[in-house]
Amino acid sequence: MNLPKLSKDEIKKLGLSTMGFIFLLYAYFTFFLGPLQKSRDGTLAQIDALRKKIDGSKGEIAKASNLEKQAKESTVRFAALKSLIPDGAPIAWFPPRMKTFFANQQIDHAVARLESNTSFKQPELTGWTKHNWLIELPQADFAAFGKAIADLENAEPLLSITKLSIHVLPNDPQFQQVGIAATTAIEKR
Amino acid sequence: MGLHLNLLHEEILEQRQRQRDPLKIGMLVLAGCGALLFIYYAWNAYRTIEIKTRLSRIAADWQKFEPRVTQAQKRATELTNIINTTRVLDDYIDNRFFWGPLLEKLSRCVPPNAQLSSLEASMLDAERGGGISITIDGLAAAREPRSAAEDLRQMLLEQLGKSYFDVKAEFKTLEDVESVANIGGTNMPMSRYILVITFNPNTNAKPAATPPPSRTKRRSSSNESS
Numbered sequence: 158m159n160l161p162k163l164s165k166d167e168i169k170k171l172g173l174s175t176m177g178f179i180f181l182l183y184a185y186f187t188f189f190l191g192p193l194q195k196s197r198d199g200t201l202a203q204i205d206a207l208r209k210k211i212d213g214s215k216g217e218i219a220k221a222s223n224l225e226k227q228a229k230e231s232t233v234r235f236a237a238l239k240s241l242i243p244d245g246a247p248i249a250w251f252p253p254r255m256k257t258f259f260a261n262q263q264i265d266h267a268v269a270r271l272e273s274n275t276s277f278k279q280p281e282l283t284g285w286t287k288h289n290w291l292i293e294l295p296q297a298d299f300a301a302f303g304k305a306i307a308d309l310e311n312a313e314p315l316l317s318i319t320k321l322s323i324h325v326l327p328n329d330p331q332f333q334q335v336g337i338a339a340t341t342a343i344e345k346r
Numbered sequence: 347m348g349l350h351l352n353l354l355h356e357e358i359l360e361q362r363q364r365q366r367d368p369l370k371i372g373m374l375v376l377a378g379c380g381a382l383l384f385i386y387y388a389w390n391a392y393r394t395i396e397i398k399t400r401l402s403r404i405a406a407d408w409q410k411f412e413p414r415v416t417q418a419q420k421r422a423t424e425l426t427n428i429i430n431t432t433r434v435l436d437d438y439i440d441n442r443f444f445w446g447p448l449l450e451k452l453s454r455c456v457p458p459n460a461q462l463s464s465l466e467a468s469m470l471d472a473e474r475g476g477g478i479s480i481t482i483d484g485l486a487a488a489r490e491p492r493s494a495a496e497d498l499r500q501m502l503l504e505q506l507g508k509s510y511f512d513v514k515a516e517f518k519t520l521e522d523v524e525s526v527a528n529i530g531g532t533n534m535p536m537s538r539y540i541l542v543i544t545f546n547p548n549t550n551a552k553p554a555a556t557p558p559p560s561r562t563k564r565r566s567s568s569n570e571s572s
Contacts, residue, residue: 174372307446
């Protein structure tokens with residue numbers, strides 16, 4: 158193939174055109190198409206992330222709805238347990254409650270004292286505190302006391318008796334002096 | 347064939363040179379490429395705008411959805427906490443030791459010729475087996491007062507063994523005392539005992555459904571003499 162002979166001037170012009178073409182391509186990809194692609198890719202990634210979030214969230218809502226059905230029994234039970242705990246400091250309501258309880262069982266002069274309170278070891282009970290009480294019954298008939306203890310254990314599910322001490326009254330063997338160490342689980346408020 | 351003379355040779359050559367001017371051709375090619383690139387850019391820009399519109403639509407959907415999701419997540423956490431707490435509380439409640447039935451059994455085991463003067467009972471720590479330890483201090487009166495105390499121990503072993511595990515009942519002290527008890531008009535020698543009972547509570551122990559017994563009266567003071 159015979160290429161036309163190019164003059165010096167023509168070669169210069171051809172070089173200039175080539176340089177112009179290269180510059181055009183560089184400017185096009187660097188300043189126009191590149192950022193556009195970048196922005197598009199970013200937007201697509203955002204869309205992807207949002208879609209994943211929405212799909213995951215639909216699952217979360219369904220899960221919460223299922224959990225609501227499953228937790229019905231637990232929720233009712235939890236509310237029932239919470240309803241056993243009056244508002245206010247336990248030291249304010251527990252001793253009078255015990256006094257009234259034992260008075261209703263024909264055991265008078267019951268005194269409850271707070272010994273200590275500690276946290277539960279279980280992580281699920283971080284919102285609950287263990288209160289250790291000492292309940293003293295200076296004069297109790299064994300039969301009435303036995304009935305009272307059984308009733309107390311039934312009426313106060315969050316109360317657990319850890320120690321029991323029964324002594325005959327020296328002057329009146331018909332009656333006993335009773336000490337009860339009990340622990341109660343009380344929700345922190 | 348006639349002879350043709352080209353008298354415009356120079357002009358034609360100049361025109362040809364102008365036509366194949368590389369700068370001009372280069373500019374034309376550049377403009378062409380530029381136009382193509384612009385069209386491609388415009389197409390891409392259009393698609394990007396479309397994608398951005400889609401993003402804003404999805405973002406608007408998410409904005410509507412997000413509060414519900416946050417609420418659902420919060421509720422799910424709350425419910426999970428309630429379920430777990432209730433489970434642990436139920437364990438706590440179920441693992442309690444019920445003293446009512448124990449007191450009932452104790453009262454049923456004590457014969458008329460034995461007296462319990464004190465009872466100390468406590469739950470052992472979980473590290474120590476989590477059992478129950480009871481110390482009973484009392485008096486027994488009979489012709490053979492030690493046998494009466496032994497009968498009480500046997501009775502306790504038998505009765506407690508029905509409901510609890512690993513029942514042990516041992517005398518810490520069993521000694522005769524000077525005093526005598528008047529039972530049915532007869533003076534009986536007495537012995538004092540300290541009985542230590544240990545057992546593991548039955549995990550299925552339930553609170554007493556019925557009140558404990560009434561048969562717990564101590565011997566009347568008339569039966570006692572010191």
